[in-house]
Ligand SMILES: Nc1ncnc2c1ncn2[C@@H]1O[C@H](COP(=O)(O)OP(=O)(O)O)[C@@H](O)[C@H]1O
């Protein structure tokens with residue numbers, strides 16, 4: 001797996017409790033994503049010093065965390081132990097009405113509303129999921145340096161996106177399922193397609209077929225595997241030859257898992273690594289292709305991929321990039337986002353309408369903001385607007 005994926009924060013990395021305010025959640029089919037704002041890294045004891053010099057802005061950082069939805073109690077315990085829902089809200093003049101109400105998106109904002117109320121006394125202020133994904137993506141693409149990148153020949157190439165040339169684009173969020181959204185501007189979007197063959201499919205089928213215990217193990221396995229053992233290639237059908245008349249080389253996959261038909265082997269006779277690789281390739285390819293077809297429908301050249309299925313995994317990004325490039329004959333471009341899985345949670349956070357500036361204040365002691373991001377699990381500097 002690549003090194004600069006944003007992982008869970010450890011408690012060591014967490015800010016002091018008193019300085020945390022404004023928590024937003026995206027409770028999805030597989031994972032709960034959490035974003036919260038804290039001022040604690042400013043080293044200042046006097047909270048007035050945390051105000052930005054101009055206007056009434058408070059400097060701080062956004063922190064990111066995730067939990068498995070099936071272990072929602074861990075998330076509730078974390079919020080409760082750190083009193084995330086009621087600390088710090090009135091510091092710096094943030095509106096007191098925010099207390100005990102948090103912005104939440106995703107299906108779980110509906111499914112678990114009673115649980116949050118019962119266990120923590122928190123009301124979930126529901127924010128629509130597709131809108132959250134879009135505002136999270138727009139914010140990241142426009143305001144966070146070194147956020148968007150292409151993945152070509154094993155290399156991340158960070159893109160400077162021209163704000164005046166951003167729209168329209170296609171946003172493909174690969175969570176448990178996949179949503180494809182045509183984005184035309186801030187708050188201007190349409191969900192144009194989707195597929196149920198997504199991250200949940202990879203993880204679910206992978207678990208059944210390989211008996212692996214965690215998603216990261218499955219990804220790691222896929223890294224070690226060889227899909228040609230199970231996939232039927234064009235060369236397998238054409239006696240080792242390419243079929244160039246229709247643009248297919250002998251090594252192109254003709255039929256995912258197709259070799260298993262004639263192999264007459266039991267599942268146990270295949271290496272789980274090879275099974276994981278074929279599965280990852282099949283699902284990534286399929287999503288890349290459907291994404292391209294939707295981009296073609298609307299004449300979109302830029303396709304941003306988000307969602308935690310991607311997990312910064314080299315092979316996943318490579319497969320998606322190659323699929324988009326192949327089908328579009330180089331016309332469309334697949335781009336990825338460093339905060340891939342947090343689009344919805346960030347969008348819900350934006351709904352507080354306190355975000356004034358991103359990023360706020362210079363990262364004065366380093367030339368490359370990415371370096372600090374890596375150390376800090378994707379922490380983003382920002383300013384929130386205080387009410388006084
Ligand atoms: N630690 C993990 N546990 C479970 N799934 C994970 C994990 N890390 C990445 N994934 C992948 O991410 C997908 C969920 O992505 P996410 O964007 O959080 O969607 P959702 O909102 O549906 O939970 C899973 O289906 C799986 O493919």
Ligand SMILES: CC(C)(COP(=O)(O)O)[C@@H](O)C(=O)NCCC(=O)O
Nearest residue numbers: 028029175176177178179194195196
């Ligand atoms: C229903 C969902 C929006 C829920 O979002 P998720 O929790 O998967 O991130 C998503 O799973 C989805 O778009 N599924 C594809 C359904 C379809 O278009 O066939």
